[in-house]
Amino acid sequence: MREIARRLLGEEKARRVWKRIDVVGDIAIMKMPIHGEISIEEMQLLAEEVLRALPSVNSVWLAGGPVEGRFKTRKSLIHLAGERRTETVYREHGCEFKVDIARVFITPRLSFEHLRIARLVEPGEVVVNMFAGVGIFSILIARKSRAALVYSIDVNPEAYRLMVENVRINRVEDRVIPILGDAASVVSSRLQGVGTRVLMPLPDLSLDYIPYALRALRGEGWIHVYLHLSHEKRKSHLEKAEKLVDEMVRKEGWRIVESKSREVRSVGPRLVQVVVDALVSR
Numbered sequence: 001m002r003e004i005a006r007r008l009l010g011e012e013k014a015r016r017v018w019k020r021i022d023v024v025g026d027i028a029i030m031k032m033p034i035h036g037e038i039s040i041e042e043m044q045l046l047a048e049e050v051l052r053a054l055p056s057v058n059s060v061w062l063a064g065g066p067v068e069g070r071f072k073t074r075k076s077l078i079h080l081a082g083e084r085r086t087e088t089v090y091r092e093h094g095c096e097f098k099v100d101i102a103r104v105f106i107t108p109r110l111s112f113e114h115l116r117i118a119r120l121v122e123p124g125e126v127v128v129n130m131f132a133g134v135g136i137f138s139i140l141i142a143r144k145s146r147a148a149l150v151y152s153i154d155v156n157p158e159a160y161r162l163m164v165e166n167v168r169i170n171r172v173e174d175r176v177i178p179i180l181g182d183a184a185s186v187v188s189s190r191l192q193g194v195g196t197r198v199l200m201p202l203p204d205l206s207l208d209y210i211p212y213a214l215r216a217l218r219g220e221g222w223i224h225v226y227l228h229l230s231h232e233k234r235k236s237h238l239e240k241a242e243k244l245v246d247e248m249v250r251k252e253g254w255r256i257v258e259s260k261s262r263e264v265r266s267v268g269p270r271l272v273q274v275v276v277d278a279l280v281s282r
């Protein structure tokens with residue numbers, strides 16, 4: 001992006017443009033420049049150039065801020081160039097996902113993590129994905145492992161609708177069960193003691209929902225807890241993440257048998273997403 005911006009707007013303004021853009025299917029999403037000193041008209045110029053430079057992109061949008069709200073969606077999207085469309089087909093690790101960048105959570109920056117988790121799943125496992133979005137973790141698990149079943153929960157009706165379609169498109173109807181609802185209520189009412197592994201890919205709620213994740217397990221199993229923490233020297237944020245999960249697990253009368261953690265991605269200035277993989281036992 002910087003190179004394009006340098007050519008069209010000059011060195012000074014180019015420094016305010018974010019280096020990277022997210023490409024989801026055939027839609028490119030640019031981020032609002034730092035300090036907002038570039039006009040929408042100038043962003044449109046850049047977007048037209050993105051369309052020319054990336055032949056697979058047909059639509060360019062500007063995201064006014066981070067994802068927000070209960071459904072973690074992009075609220076302030078401004079159309080910059082190309083087709084005025086927010087639906088697209090996103091491809092990851094050989095699977096196809098229908099998405100809508102305005103109405104559901106979607107980022108290409110979890111791609112490595114999706115596959116990493118799918119590769120951990122052992123034959124015959126039953127997985128509960130508490131915050132499934134359009135079903136990327138769930139469907140990749142079904143396609144890349146020999147899991148017996150994946151319960152795939154989301155509270156956003158649009159994410160649920162797309163998840164149902166994605167399950168069909170990727171032909172995993174026999175192994176992925178989409179469920180619309182709040183993960184805590186769904187686990188309490190119908191998924192107690194069913195699972196060997198629980199995914200919690202929603203940092204806002206993951207610690208608070210650990211009691212429900214434990215309830216979904218058969219007495220022992222893996223939980224994958226995603227958190228946002230400020231980046232600290234010597235990776236002490238990873239230790240902190242494991243400690244937070246440990247405290248919550250103990251509070252419920254369970255214990256951690258084995259745990260490890262890793263940085264998933266950067267999510268803001270000095271803020272990182274971390275995942276704790278913990279084998280827990282009652």
Ligand SMILES: C[S@@+](CC[C@H](N)C(=O)[O-])C[C@H]1O[C@@H](n2cnc3c(N)ncnc32)[C@H](O)[C@@H]1O
Nearest residue numbers: 070071105131132133154155156182183201202
């Ligand atoms: C960060 S997104 C999940 C992303 C998805 N796992 C992926 O990799 O693309 C979090 C999701 O949790 C859903 N959500 C929020 N609160 C929830 C709740 N109480 N129960 C179930 N799903 C919830 C949101 O609608 C959103 O789709």
